Amino acid sequence: GVPPEASEAPVAKSMPGSLSRPPFGERTTVVLQNLPLNYRRQMLLRMLDVEGFAxxxxxxxxxxxxxxxxxxxxxxxxxxxxxxxxxxxxxFDGYSKWMFPSAKVCHVSWSQPLQGLKAHIKRYRSSPLMHLSVPDEYRPVIFSGGVRVSFPPPLKEITAPSQKAL
Incomplete structure (x- = not known):
C-alpha cells in the first residue's frame, strides 16, 4: 500500500493517467498495526532486520x-x-510472514502526533515507563548505526508506573 498523506500536505501534480504515488514528505515515524499479541520486542527487531531494515x-x-x-x-x-x-x-503493509502461525495481517500508518526520533525521546525519557522497576523489554529503545544505545537520562525524577497505566 501507499501511505496516505496528511490533509495539509500539498497534493502531487501528476499527468492524467499517471500511476505515480504521492510524495512521502519528511515524516519518518510509522505505526505497525495488527501485530500478533505474543510478539516480543526482540522478535520485532529480528523481523525488521531480516526484512532488510537493519x-x-x-x-x-x-x-x-x-x-x-x-x-x-x-x-x-x-x-x-x-x-x-x-x-x-x-x-510491511499487508505483511503476514510471522515467526509463528498467525492469521494477522500487518497494516502500516503514520505515527500521530509524534514524528521523529527527537520527539519520541522527549516523550519517553522522563516517562514512568523508563523507571528502573519496568522490565527492559517493555521500554522503548533507540539505536545509532544499527546498535542499541542508552536512552538519554530523564529530565526529572521518574516515579514508578501504576500497573494499570501501562
Whole structure:
C-alpha cells in the first residue's frame, strides 16, 4: 500500500493517467498495526532486520500489557531517513510472514502526533515507563548505526508506573 498523506500536505501534480504515488514528505515515524499479541520486542527487531531494515531504524517501541505480558498489537518505528519509508511501507503493509502461525495481517500508518526520533525521546525519557522497576523489554529503545544505545537520562525524577497505566 501507499501511505496516505496528511490533509495539509500539498497534493502531487501528476499527468492524467499517471500511476505515480504521492510524495512521502519528511515524516519518518510509522505505526505497525495488527501485530500478533505474543510478539516480543526482540522478535520485532529480528523481523525488521531480516526484512532488510537493519540499521535503518533508530527508535522502536512495542507497547506491552504488564499484567498479561502480551503486546497491544502495534509498534512505533522511526526510520533514520524519510527516503526509506516508501520501501518500509511496501514491505510491511499487508505483511503476514510471522515467526509463528498467525492469521494477522500487518497494516502500516503514520505515527500521530509524534514524528521523529527527537520527539519520541522527549516523550519517553522522563516517562514512568523508563523507571528502573519496568522490565527492559517493555521500554522503548533507540539505536545509532544499527546498535542499541542508552536512552538519554530523564529530565526529572521518574516515579514508578501504576500497573494499570501501562
Amino acid at each position: 540499521g535503518e531504524y533508530d527508535f522502536v517501541y512495542l507497547p506491552m500489557d504488564f499484567k498479561t505480558r502480551a503486546g497491544f498489537g502495534y509498534a512505533f518505528i522511526n526510520l533514520v531517513h524519510a527516503s526509506t519509508v516508501a520501501r518500509f511501507w511496501g514491505v
